[in-house]
Amino acid sequence: MFSIEDTPLVRKLGAFVSLSEAELRVLETLHKRRRRFIAGPELVHQGQSDQAAYILASGWACSFKMLKDGGRQIVDFQIPGDFLGLRSVLLHISDHGIEPITDMEVTEVSAADLLVAFERHPRLATAILWAASRDEAMVVEHLVDIGRRHAAERMAHFLLELGARLNLVGMGIKTGYACPLTQTHLADALGLTAIHVNRILRQLRERGLVTFQSGIVTFDSYNEMVDFAEFNPAYLNQGGPLLR
Amino acid sequence: MFSIEDTPLVRKLGAFVSLSEAELRVLETLHKRRRRFIAGPELVHQGQSDQAAYILASGWACSFKMLKDGGRQIVDFQIPGDFLGLRSVLLHISDHGIEPITDMEVTEVSAADLLVAFERHPRLATAILWAASRDEAMVVEHLVDIGRRHAAERMAHFLLELGARLNLVGMGIKTGYACPLTQTHLADALGLTAIHVNRILRQLRERGLVTFQSGIVTFDSYNEMVDFAEFNPAYLNQGGPLLR
DNA sequence: CGCCTAGTTGAGGTAAGTCAATTCACGTGG
DNA sequence: CCACGTGAATTGACTTACCTCAACTAGGCG
Secondary structure, X not given: OOOOOOOHHHHHHHOOEOOXXXXXXXXXXXXXXXXXXXXXXXOEOOOOOOOEEEEEEEOOXXXXXXXXXXXXXXXXXXXXXOEEXXXXXXXXXXXXXXXXXXXXXXXXXXXXXXXXXXXXXXXXXXXXXXXXXXXXXXXXXXXXXXXXOOHHHHHHHHHHHHHHHHHHOOOOEOOEEEOOXXXXXXXXXXXXXXXXXXXHHHHHHHOOOEEEEOOEEEEOOHHHHHHHHOOOHHHOOOOOOOEO | OOOOOOOHHHHHHHOXXXXXXXXXXXXXXXXXXXXXXXXXXXXXXXXOOOOEEEEEEEOOEEEEEEOOOOOEEEEEEEOOOOEEOHHHHHHOOOOOEEEEOOOEEEEEEEHHHHHHHHHHOHHHHHHHHHHHXXXXXXXXXXXHHHHHOOHHHHHHHHHHHHHHHHHHOOOOEOOEEEOOOOHHHHHHHHOOOHHHHHHHHXXXXXXXXXXXXXXEEEEOOHXXXXXXXXXXXXXXXXXXXXXX
């Protein structure tokens, strides 16, 4: 497969559909503005609907929901190549917030452009549908994590999934990866408290499974981890393009 | 909006996109076979990939994931008009099981036909993308439920969401609805044990919020329920078609 | 009648939460 | 250079929401 450009979006959609020259050119025009955000303050506020989605070019982000009592549930983390706020744009509701975890760079994709592109190039719609389905599969796996796994398995599964995703975009190796998340991020994602996250991480480290210290995740015993967490990455990567 | 037929699929997609005559005709041809399943034994086994998705015409089903230790996480429930196994078909993986909760009737939609329809009628792809996004929004809300709400709020939120969904397809009224789920179903969906579900239901009943007995859910105090569960149905229904 | 499944209730255990104190890393300004 | 402040990580003591085990009831159906 050859590509006239190698943007995160092209790489992502190319995994699902073999893109033609014409389709690649359309994708090129979709990348309107390039924007930067600094870590920390939230980018999109809950309830505020937005007319554009983003594709993450560099950095990490997370999308979350807040509750009245101050609790926060992180729905998922975005790494380079992932969509930000696609669902919000499609459904015209932004019912979640987005936080840049690190400084990050995004390219903006307007909702209107996307819909026009769909009309002219149906395969792009199919590709996006696939990408959205993969995202949903991750949320589903996340749901199983929180609903039916104990804290340690939950953490192990989460760290493995993140590693596998980073691998797919060339940001990790089998033995570990750099990870800018705080224990509070982990807690809000896994439905735990930061304190308990700390204890669980120590437990996993002492068991010789995985070490997460000073921003580095190291798999001390990858195979045992996979076994312990019942991790099956089938939902993350399908071999080649599903549509030729 | 007029329709040459009023199937669950047409009703569902019509909520997102105003369908043309030509598009309606294509949808008609998509409904291949009509099949029936009886309650109980599971329909699609975990790991077994299938070449067709279904649209539920009547009855209830649920999709779930099993864990090695025998635990089960129900991901969502399907009521008439909902897709069954769409994600599996798109991603060519069936990583979850499906259980008919009641006897049910479905219409089959083959993966190949769907992809062809997308090529010829891009708006259909857009419509399905929207429907899939709505499903994802429900899973996200489910995630928040399990991750950050206590058992009672979780249950209240779940019963309200289900009520709102049934309302949309004309199967419930504001004061309650018929519900064939067992306490075990509720437990597996909400990440609890059946025993605890029982206690929580009693608690909600004694607080005068909601009564779930012998297959009937009755909202004893709808507004207080909504407040108690922080229920906001914005993600379920968007006013009219998003694409004209 | 007897069996089976779903629901109900009690007693006691445990995973995870809460509250509180301490340490550590890192910037920033005096 | 050092004092200081701030946010993250760490650890301990105690509480609690939910689980486990176990017994019992109620309804449906051959």
